[in-house]
Amino acid sequence: MVADLAILYEHPAWFMPLFAALDARGVGYATLQPHGAFDPAETVAPAPLILNRIAMSAFLRDAEHPIFWSSARIAQWEGAGARVLNGTAALAVDTSKARQLSLLARLGLAIPKxxxxxxxxxxxxxxxxxxxxxxxxxxxxxxxxxxxxxxxxxxxxxxxxxxxxxxxxxxxxxxxxYVPARNGTVTRMETLDRSFLYAIEVEGGGAFDLCPADACQVPGSTITMTAVEPDRALRDAAEAIARAASLDLGGVEVMVDDRDGVARFYDINALSNFVARPLDVLGWDPHARLVDRLIAWIEETR
Structure with missing residues (x-):
């Protein structure tokens, strides 16, 4: 029996909260690993709805990373008629910071030179x-x-x-x-189905690795995360970016340039992990909202 939902992922720990939330709601799903061989002439997808959770950091975990293999595999599933969340259009943006910056500039948003x-x-x-x-x-x-x-x-x-x-x-x-971020912080806005979901302010002490998930943080990390309510202009910008980048689920990062007070957007992330300890940081668990939307997407593909 083909599952209603399949989830493609490669990190061994990041998606345990999502799986637990799906299990708690009784949602059936199959898990897919980006290994083995596939026939590009196949015309059957593993599920009518597929959630792509391949991270660009996959190459750090395996020199034989699956990023480009997965892109081809996802295109084949789309060709077979599956709806892929964060599919090839989103991947085209996720796999290129240069493309991200061009997209941001086309939207009239400030970016670093x-x-x-x-x-x-x-x-x-x-x-x-x-x-x-x-x-x-x-x-x-x-x-x-x-x-x-x-x-x-x-x-x-x-x-x-x-x-x-x-x-x-x-x-x-x-x-x-090099943009000096005001107060040493950046704002990470998460979106779901092209709509604003939540935002956190991240202070990293000058570090470039600001991943909000526990699994990303090195022992002794001094990164701090605080829930914030960005102003309407930033929220609107995040939603416009999600639409332009075909992000079904993802994050946008922006920092205020301390030299001139301009909000400069610099990163679009299709594999954006929800913040660790969400009940402590946000007061609610965004996985519940994601499962709600996945259930609705499943219904739409039936």
Whole structure:
């Protein structure tokens, strides 16, 4: 018997709360691992509704990561008639910070000054047009991976010369203005079905890894998370981003530039984990809302 819902995931721990919430509501589902071989000529999907939970940080856990394999697999399921939540359109945005920034700019939102390169030889010239301090980022990152700050030309030249620049699994790098976040905090807004769900303010002490799930945090992490109510302009922006990026479920990150007070958007995340200890931080569990919507999506696909 084919399940109404299938969930594609690769992290061994992140989705236990979701599975528990589905079990508590009696929702049947199948779990799919991104392993093995598939026939691209197949015309049958594993379920009429599939939830994609492949993280861009998968390459940190396995050199033989499933990111691009999963993209092809999801396209094949869509071609077979399945509805895939966070499907190929969302993945096209999730797998490229450069695309994310272009989308944000098209929506009229402020972003950090950025140049996109694919050769180390072009990094220094890109840096001169951006200015210091700056960060060099992997186009495909996750959990803060592939981000290095450079405060001056000499430090950057040394990294280019000795081959210690960050690398990206697609060969693309971003040279980006280092934005001093006001009060050292960023705001992470979560959306569900293109609508605002909740927001947290994250203070990371200068760290680039600001993943809100316990499983992402290193022992002794000083990251703090506080529930906040962003103003209407930010909420509207998050919803506009979710619509433009085809995000059925995902997060948007923004920080206020302490130099000029401008809210600069910089990240769109289709695999956005809900905050750890939600009852303590939010006072409610967003997994319940997600299960409600999944049940409705199941009904829509029947």
């Amino acid at each position: 950025t140049r996109v390169v694919h050769r180390a030889a072009d990094v220094e010239a890109a840096a001169e047009s951006v200015g210091y301090p700056l960060v060099v980022k992997a186009n495909i990152g996750g959990a803060g991976a592939g981000i290095v700050r450079f405060d001056d030309r000499d430090a950057l030249r040394a990294a280019v010369a000795d081959g210690t620049l960050p690398t990206s699994i697609d060969g693309v790098l971003l040279v980006q203005d």
